[in-house]
Amino acid sequence: MLPNMLLQQLPVADWVESITNWLTNTLSGLFGFIQTVGQGLMDWMTNYLTWINPFVMIAIVVIGAFFISGRKLGLATFSLIGLLFVLNQDLWSDLMSTFTLVLISSLVSVVIGVPLGIWSSKSDRAQAVITPILDFMQTMPGFVYLIPAVAFFGIGVVPGVFSSVIFALPPTVRMTNLGIRQVPEELVEAAESFGSTGSQRLFKLDLPLAKNTIMAGINQTIMLSLSMVVMSSMIGAPGLGRGVLSAVQRAQVGTGFVNGISLVILAIIIDRYTQNINRLMSAESKAIDKDAKLKQMKVRRGVLIGSIVVIVVSAIVQAVMG
């Protein structure tokens, strides 16, 4: 056996292939179901987003940017110019598809990643198992995930989300784990000494204190899933990535640049948005003055209601105009 191993190539590729095949066949029902539901959900969302008048959408984003960045003009101006540029280049529906893809894969990553992070922070054994898997997931070239994704889900947006999630999951898990492990020992002792249960400790101490670190991880996850968008377009995921891909195939520098810059605009807006929301959330917990807290809440509620009204009105206007 041993000399055999040294002389002959091990059929690792075959093994992986047959495992994938086996998975595809045995779980085809499940995969089919996820494919159908996911595709339906994302089509609906993209349709809704493109159905809203682009100008209304831009207005909402710009106004939102103005308020969450603490009434500064920087982000609002950037969003306005950037989004108008994308619209002008006739890439609006691609932008909305990409946004859907990023949003869904980030959501899935967070839903899976945060609990995994909590688990690995509570158990050294879980951490010992999860960490190398995360290393593997992050260092393996993203393209490789596309192959099983196609095998499982065929082509389209769902395998795109699948590979994005694998690629973008690690930061959320790592940062959640880190944030909770960084809670000072004395505070953990204090919580324990008063007789907290595990979940009381988690929700009253660990998560609130780790919140900023976790949010930084989620921000990274969103950025990574955005970078995976171009790759997913190779397996038929719609969006700006497809433009980049076809520009590469046809050596069209100009088209490639325009699609690429649109992705950058989207990335910057999402990144600044999440950072500002994170900042607001921590500022809220620091606002001790009750009046200030109340005022802040009122402003935020105003913004929320305002944007809902705008969306609804625009929907009605759209419907009436045909």
Added chain:
Amino acid sequence: MPVVEVKNLTKVFGRKTKAALEMVKDKKSKNEILRKTGSTVGVYDASFKVEKGEIFVIMGLSGSGKSTLIRLINRLIEPTDGSVMVDGDDIAKVDKDKLREIRRTKMSMVFQNFGLFPNRTILENTAYGLEIRGVEKEERNKRAGEALKNLHLYDFKDQLPSQLSGGMQQRVGLARALANDPEVLLMDEAFSALDPLIRKEMQDELLELQQKLQKTIIFITHDLNEALRLGDRITIMRDGQIQQIGTGEEILTTPANDYVKTFVQDVDYSRVLTAQNIMEPASLLNIQAEGPNIALRRMKHDKISMLLAVDRERKLQGVITAEAARDAKNTGKDLVDYLDTSIPTIAKDTTVNDIFNIIYDAKTPVAVTENGKVLGVVIRGSVIEALADEDAESIDTNDIVDVQPEKGDK
């Protein structure tokens, strides 16, 4: 009946616990045990009883196992062996639910660095123990509010811990522990992170509260004078083992072994006592308002030959001797012209050791000042008296603000 009864409590950190315990029995040193077994003996064979309403102080230098011992009592650290009886339950053996129940209702802990939750307001921090017990919000805010009022903190209830000074934060820590209304209060170096003056204030406050509440308190400290001030009984620990248990008096007068003896002797009273311990009230003269006649009458009345001259704000200007006052009276000149400004001054925390050198070649008494204002005077006699009476009983340790028996402790 004792409230807390600790029997043969032992904690070994590491794997080879049996081997380590064998070596402790053979009186091997901590370092040797660590080298041979890789295990550290945190606490070995500790037994004591704490009575209701007592302040029981456990003191030792860092590494003596005192912090481990207090954590064994509420099982933040799992004991290797032994028992901790509280109200008929052995904390070392009870199951998780029972342990939680005991922690929630019977004992609360106060931490060295306060252990306040930074994301919660003072009121929310104080109500934490009640909150996790499931007490309704209105009720728990009421009870937490009362605990805060007891410690004069109610006005700060909506602030965050980071907005309060260290002393106030620790009062919140104490209020949080008391809001639970526990029988036993565990205080782990609770005042060690505070500066000396605040620490003394907190000690007074604790003693005052204790008179009212009559809790059973187990108090950890590395400061002998804090132990002597607070403790009804004191335990001295070294290398995880109890050296002596007794009242402060017993520890000072009849030390059980050489370690305790050197420990107590290490307190060099000439370095411990400061100007404020031995100073006397000064006879003052307001140089801006009072003249030579008043000066002479006051000297006669106080039976002294000089007065400290101050301005309206009690700031030291100099010394007026009896001769100067008489000359001023005879010549009719202003008393200010006869002011002797060469009087030495010291701060109130100057040690007796240092005062001795100053007073040795001073002609006049030495003034104790703070920001220029006169607090009192130190005369030669009281310095000599303080240096002569180095035996423990004659020193009123209550006036000693800050002593650390050995340097390098945290």
